């Protein structure tokens with residue numbers, strides 16, 4: 001995940017929650033991709049703080065350093081080296097077709113840089129360096145992962161079977177819509193609920209949230225299947241209560257205001273403990289730094305092994321002799 005500012009409910013439900021689950025069964029790697037974050041405008045002085053806060057948010061959300069190797073991309077320079085090598089087997093046409101590149105080029109017209117274009121190849125390096133077998137993603141990243149598989153296949157076809165083709169695992173909530181009920185929840189669109197927002201802040205945002213547009217009066221029956229807030233209940237509220245909300249909405253026993261209040265409660269139940277743990281860890285920054293430093297050291301060792309093999313097979317590097 002990129003350290004691009006405060007993380008939101010879309011990141012949590014679409015990504016972090018499934019990472020926490022997967023760490024029970026996999027040797028997991030979670031990377032804070034600061035090299036990737038340089039492709040859009042940013043303040044150098046802010047970057048270390050953002051990296052730290054993201055690490056903190058992961059740990060507060062249940063990423064367990066005993067089960068997950070949590071690290072910062074720039075602590076392992078092999079990511080950029082492998083990216084360069086993979087560039088040589090990646091067709092420009094494939095990168096130009098990426099939806100995220102088109103969207104970001106539109107958003108940042110003043111700086112459509114090569115890094116933005118090459119973003120998925122760096123992502124390929126992030127995964128292939130560690131022989132990642134499965135990559136948990138939200139719907140928006142499936143296209144990039146397909147390209148990573150393609151890059152691995154191309155490289156293997158040219159230099160011999162070595163890189164592992166990773167499979168995507170979609171999270172339980174692969175696409176969380178924003179409070180506007182239209183676009184994907186994202187900080188840049190301002191339609192988000194921040195992971196660390198208080199119940200009061202969340203309640204105030206939910207008051208203006210989009211629901212069933214045909215439900216104009218309190219007495220009108222609602223259609224939960226078209227309501228984004230009902231979808232959020234599905235991810236956050238106990239199933240028996242979700243069934244009650246469904247019935248209550250359809251029969252107009254409960255109104256949108258009631259439904260929003262119940263969602264505030266569900267969000268508080270889920271996010272409250274994360275906020276508390278975040279607050280506690282914030283006062284122990286050394287612990288957080290120790291975790292990411294140890295993660296970086298483990299990753300440098302694995303990456304060095306992968307790069308030795310990759311360089312040999314590509315006929316470059318200090319081990320290559322005529």
Ligand code: AMP
Nearest residue numbers: 002010011014015138174175176184185
């Ligand atoms: P990003 O903010 O683009 O760095 O995304 C980090 C992770 O969060 C990726 O795995 C995304 O798929 C996931 N993600 C971001 N926004 C959403 C959303 N609205 N719904 C579901 N997943 C999301």
